[in-house]
Amino acid sequence: MMEVVDAQTFILGAPVERLEAEVAALSRTRHAIGCASGTDALLLAMRALDIGRGDEVVTTPFTFFATAGTIHNVGATPVFVDVEPDSFNIAPAAAAAARTDRTKAVIPVDLFGQMAAVEQVAAAMPGVPVIEDAAQSIGARRRIDGEWRMAGEAATIGTFSFFPSKNLGGYGDGGMIVTQDDAIATRLKRLRVHGGATQYFHDEVGYNSRLDALQAAVLRAKLPHLAAWSAKRRENARYYDAALADVGGVRTPVIDPDNESIFNQYTIRAERRDDLQAHLKSRGIGTSVYYPLPLHLQPCFAYLGYRQGQCPEAERAAGEVLSLPIYPELTRAQLDEVAGAVREYYGA
Numbered sequence: 001m002m003e004v005v006d007a008q009t010f011i012l013g014a015p016v017e018r019l020e021a022e023v024a025a026l027s028r029t030r031h032a033i034g035c036a037s038g039t040d041a042l043l044l045a046m047r048a049l050d051i052g053r054g055d056e057v058v059t060t061p062f063t064f065f066a067t068a069g070t071i072h073n074v075g076a077t078p079v080f081v082d083v084e085p086d087s088f089n090i091a092p093a094a095a096a097a098a099r100t101d102r103t104k105a106v107i108p109v110d111l112f113g114q115m116a117a118v119e120q121v122a123a124a125m126p127g128v129p130v131i132e133d134a135a136q137s138i139g140a141r142r143r144i145d146g147e148w149r150m151a152g153e154a155a156t157i158g159t160f161s162f163f164p165s166k167n168l169g170g171y172g173d174g175g176m177i178v179t180q181d182d183a184i185a186t187r188l189k190r191l192r193v194h195g196g197a198t199q200y201f202h203d204e205v206g207y208n209s210r211l212d213a214l215q216a217a218v219l220r221a222k223l224p225h226l227a228a229w230s231a232k233r234r235e236n237a238r239y240y241d242a243a244l245a246d247v248g249g250v251r252t253p254v255i256d257p258d259n260e261s262i263f264n265q266y267t268i269r270a271e272r273r274d275d276l277q278a279h280l281k282s283r284g285i286g287t288s289v290y291y292p293l294p295l296h297l298q299p300c301f302a303y304l305g306y307r308q309g310q311c312p313e314a315e316r317a318a319g320e321v322l323s324l325p326i327y328p329e330l331t332r333a334q335l336d337e338v339a340g341a342v343r344e345y346y347g348a
C-alpha cells in the first residue's frame with residue numbers, strides 16, 4: 001500500500017495489472033479486467049455483449065440483488081427461472097425452457113461458493129453467451145468432462161466481487177471480469193474507462209469503473225492465502241456436516257461430488273428457521289438469511305408480472321435457509337459452540 005502511495009498512481013496502474021495477471025492465472029483464463037465492484041463486473045459484461053433494450057437475460061431468482069438489478073440497468077428484461085433444490089443453483093432445463101428469440105445471455109450464479117452447472121446451462125442453450133456470476137466463488141472448481149475447471153473458466157465471461165465479506169475481500173469495493181475472448185477483453189478495458197481506448201476520444205459511452213490500486217495492493221497481499229483459507233472453510237464445513245448430521249430439522253449443504261466449493265457461505269435448511277436464528281442470536285452467534293425474498297417477488301420487479309408459486313424451489317429455500325459462521329479463523333471451540341447451540345434448539 002505504501003508503494004502505491006509513493007507512486008501516487010491510485011487508479012489502475014501496475015498493482016492492478018499484476019492482480020489481473022494473477023487472477024487470470026488462478027482462473028485459467030486468457031484475460032482478467034479489474035473494475036469497481038462485482039455489480040459493475042456484471043454490468044460491463046452485459047454491455048460488452050451488446051445487451052440492452054428489448055433483450056432478455058435468463059437468470060436465477062435466488063441470488064444477491066445485483067445479478068438481476070444489472071440486467072434491468074442495461075435496459076434488458078430479467079427472466080427468472082427456478083433453482084435446483086440441492087445446489088440452490090439455476091436449473092439448466094428450466095433455463096433452456098425460458099429461451100426465446102430475444103434471449104441474449106444466461107447468468108448462472110455460483111451460489112454460496114459452489115459452481116453452477118455452467119456446462120449444462122451452455123449445452124442446454126446453444127449459442128447463448130453464459131455470464132457466470134462468480135462473485136461468491138473465486139477459486140472454486142467443477143469437474144467438467146473429467147477435467148477440473150475453475151470458476152469463470154468455462155463461461156463466456158466470469159465476474160468476481162472483492163466485497164470485504166467474500167473469500168478474497170478488499171478493504172472496500174472491487175471487482176474483476178475474466179474471459180477467454182480477446183475481443184470481449186478489449187471491449188471491457190474500453191468500457192471501464194468511459195468507452196475510450198485513447199484518453200479523451202470515445203468510441204462509445206462507457207462507465208467510470210476502475211479498480212483502485214490500493215485495493216489491488218490489499219488483494220495481492222491476500223491472494224496467496226486464498227487457497228488455504230478456502231480449504232479451512234471446507235474443513236469447517238465438514239466439521240459442521242458431521243456435528244449436525246443426526247439433527248432432525250436440519251439439512252446440511254449438499255455439494256455435488258463434481259464440485260469443490262469455496263464455502264463463501266455454509267447454508268443449512270432449517271425447520272422453524274427464524275426461531276432458530278433468534279435462538280442462535282440469544283447465544284451470541286451471528287447468522288444470516290441469504291436470501292429472504294427471491295428476486296421474482298421483489299417489489300421493484302412487480303412490473304414483470306411474476307406471482308408466488310412460479311419458482312417454488314427458490315421460494316421454499318428463501319423460507320428455510322440459514323448461513324452459519326464458516327470463516328477460516330473459527331476455532332474448534334467456536335465450531336462446537338455453534339453446532340451445540342443448533343443441537344440444543346432441536347433437542348438433539
Ligand SMILES: Cc1ncc(COP(=O)(O)O)c(C=O)c1O
Binds near residue numbers: 133135160162
Ligand atoms: C451473487 C452476487 N452477485 C453480485 C454481487 C455484487 O458484488 P459487489 O457487492 O462487489 O457489487 C454479489 C456480492 O455482493 C453477489 O453475491
